[in-house]
Amino acid sequence: MKILWAITGAGHFLAESLSILENLALDDNIVTITTSKAADEVIQLYGFNEKIENIVSLNYENKHIKDEDQEFSYPLSGKLTHQKYDVIIIAPLTANSTAKIVHGIADTLITNIAAQSGKGQIPLIVLPVDQTPGLITTTIPPYIRKDRCVVHENCIPMRLCPNDAINPPYIDKSKCVSCHICKDICINDALVVDEKIELYIRKIDAQNTQKLSTIENIKTVYQPDKIVEYIKKIEKE
Ligand SMILES: Cc1cc2nc3c(=O)[nH]c(=O)nc-3n(C[C@H](O)[C@H](O)[C@H](O)COP(=O)(O)O)c2cc1C
Structure with missing residues (x-):
């Protein structure tokens, strides 16, 4: 299948989404990855x-297209009206892009893709992150606690990091590959990996998520593994 997988700037469900995308690419599907500007940072x-990069390298036809490299008129999403893809997935989908999509706003690559998928009648599966009002637990990016970090030459995480990403008291995020080798090895407990925090989902964001299901062409899923289920259904049709 030819799959267009769009990523917005959410940390929640990001690891799970990438893992499903990787499996689909390993399964000989051709994937175009598109990212919002916020997604590139997150x-x-x-x-x-x-x-x-590894997912893209699995097939010469795979691509990564960034919002920042596109023109204002989003020529890529225009191509969707010509049925270039069998299915489009937006996962994870931020509260911000959800709000835009349900109000018909299409001023970023990803929200434009959502609008054009409807015009081109290509099935669109979305995984919104803000689902029901109330507290959710999410994982934040790794960081170094400056109040605990004692910068010294024998810093074990610095010596063991295979990518030279640890430069106490900072992590060079452009080099970090999330291998988590540094987890629990700092003697001062200054390196924090996989920290969970609680976030409050606002009613307005959860209401916007509900409105996604009222838009023709969009299938909303609430768990990452449901994405594969719906792709299989589309494949059989
Ligand atoms: C580390 C990090 C994690 C974030 N995680 C989320 C998230 O889980 N859900 C969300 O709605 N926004 C999250 N954001 C905020 C979005 O990136 C921000 O609202 C951005 O404007 C979304 O733009 P986009 O919808 O075009 O991708 C996060 C931001 C950062 C820096």
Whole structure:
């Protein structure tokens, strides 16, 4: 299948989404990855740049297209009206892009893709992050606690990082590949990896998510593994 996978700037469900995307690419599907400007930053913060590069390198027809490289009229999404793809997935989908999509705004690459998928009648599966009002637990990017970091030459995380990404008291996010080798090895407990925090989902964001289901052509899924289920359904049709 030819799959267009769009990523917006959400940390929530990012690792799970990339893992599903990687499996689809390993399964001989041809994938075009598109990223919003915020997604490029968030992907770097979580150390997933290399993962995206690896997915793209699996097939010479795979591509990564960034919002920042597009023209204002988004020529890529215009091509969607010519049925170039079998299915489009937006995962994860931020509260910001959800709000734009449900109000018919199409001023970024990803929200434009959502609008054009409807015009081209290509099935669109979305995985919104803000689902029900209330608290959710999410993982934040790795960081170094400056109040605990004692910069010294024998810093174990610095010596063991295979990508030279640890430069106490900072992590060079352009080099970090999220391998987590540095987890739990700092003697001062200054390096924080996989920290979970609680966030409050606002009613307005959850209401916008509900409105996604009222738009023709969009299938909303609430768990990452449901994406594969719906792709298989589309494949059989
Ligand atoms: C580390 C990090 C994680 C973020 N995670 C989320 C998230 O889980 N959900 C969300 O709606 N926004 C999240 N954001 C904020 C979005 O990136 C921001 O609202 C951005 O404007 C979204 O733009 P986009 O919808 O065009 O991608 C995060 C920002 C950062 C820096």
